[in-house]
Amino acid sequence: MFVPAPAVAFEVFANGCAADEPTGDDGPVGDCGDDVAADNPTTANPVVPAGAGVAFSAVVRNSGNVPLSNAQVTDQSIEQAAIDCNGPARGNGQPFLLEVGQVVTCSASIRAVAGQGSSTATFVAEAERQPGARTAIDPVSDDIAWFATAAGLELDAFVVTASPGSDADGNGVLDSAPAVPLTEVDGAPIAGGADPTANHLVALGEPVWWLYHLVNRGAVALDSATVAGAGSGVVCSGVVLAPGDGVWCVAPDRADEPGQIRHVATATAIDAVTVPGVPVGAGEVTATAHLFVPSPELALTVLVDGEDTTTAVPTRSAGTSVAMTYLVANIGDLGFASVLLSDDSVGVVECPELTVGVRGLQPGETVICSSTASVPALPVAAVHQRCIRSS
Incomplete structure (x- = not known):
């Protein structure tokens, strides 16, 4: 059957x-x-x-x-x-x-x-x-x-004004994650000039640290990962990254030149897994961070009854009241939140535009301050000392 x-x-x-x-x-x-x-x-x-x-x-x-x-x-x-x-x-x-x-x-x-x-x-x-x-x-x-397998490098660049930590091996790789908090300003990808919300402001001569966060976002281990920064050369090299791993590389520096400073970092690595015996380059990837070293500067012009005292010394009778006009110009590249003006003949001079406003005195702007003074009985032309303090 x-x-x-x-x-x-x-x-x-x-x-x-x-x-x-x-x-x-x-x-x-x-x-x-x-x-x-x-x-x-x-x-x-x-x-x-x-x-x-x-x-x-x-x-x-x-x-x-x-x-x-x-x-x-x-x-x-x-x-x-x-x-x-x-x-x-x-x-x-x-x-x-x-x-x-x-x-x-x-x-x-x-x-x-x-x-x-x-x-x-x-x-x-x-x-x-x-x-x-x-x-x-x-x-x-x-x-x-x-x-x-997919070799995938990711690089972020930052600049900080406090030491981010130690590099015990001297290979440019931090021993642990940065000890300082990072903000959007620290990693400004575009130049922000003197705008403190878009760019780091650093005083001339101050120390800075360029930080580079290198991460393997791919699915294969990477060898010989290197980060090089413009102006600072090789920051770290010979780094081995398993998938998902990352390191922080650091380059100490100093803000020794005024103006906009831009650092572009480049990272590369080698994928030796996908094709055994034929290493394949991973990268290059770049990241940019900026800082700005301002050059604050004010210029003062004094007018007596409307006459410029830098070109001629006006003559007045003793006891005469004169109108003092002060032109305070911001000729630097950084805004001032406030300006305090004093004259030894009249004391503190009020600048109402600044005391009332919230913008302060921006680059290229001029504020007009005024006061009155009484001409003393002197045998020679009066010489007044004026002082400007700003912040």
Whole structure:
């Protein structure tokens, strides 16, 4: 008596590897061979570059004693229409009839995203267990895995005015995260000039520290990571970064020149994993930070009854009251929040525009202050001392 016994052998391959185990970047690079129908013993996942296609191959063999109809292969990562079980013929050949002992190979491609990838394929079919009655057999599934490498460097630049910490090894790498808090100003990516909300203001001669945060955002370890800063040369080098790891590199400096200072840092590294024996450069990536060293300066012009005292000395009778006008000009590159003006003949001179306003005295602006003085009885021209204090 014939007893129907439907059975199937089903195995899926990734780049020709059985790839049953997700083994990260510790696996064969590229593929495991062309004979995907063979029982390939390589269970480790293949390693491919991120963005590349992983060759999906599903091999199904009818190991039972009855034909299998309405046979189909699906995979959670691939649209079924893209799984071709028909070879060079038109269409994808699904569903198909699988005769006893027949082997069918279905193929497709899966785009590898950086990091560990995996997928599950499933085979379904129907079999005639009783004459004229076809029922579904139990689904059969198999898993595959792959690992996609992607070298990804990320670099941020900052400038701080207090020591960020120690560099015990002298290799330019901080022993720990910066000991000073970082703000948007510290990492100003564009020049802000004297604008304190967009740019660091540092007094001439003050010490500064350029900080560079280097992070491996990729899925593969990087060797020989280097950060070099414009004007400061190599800041740190020979750094090894596992995926997700980061270091802080530091370059001490001094604000010894007035004006806008811009530092552009460049980072590079080597990916020695994706293609063994053929190191691939990672980077270069850049980051920029700025500081501004202001040159504050005020100019004072004094008018007596409207006459400029720098070109002529006006004469007046003793006891005469004269109108004193003071033109205070900001000829520097930094705004002053307040200006205090005093004259030895009249004392403190009021500057109402400054005492009332909130902007202070900005570069290129002039404020007019005024007072009155009485001409003393002197045999020679009076010489007055004026003092300006600003903040």
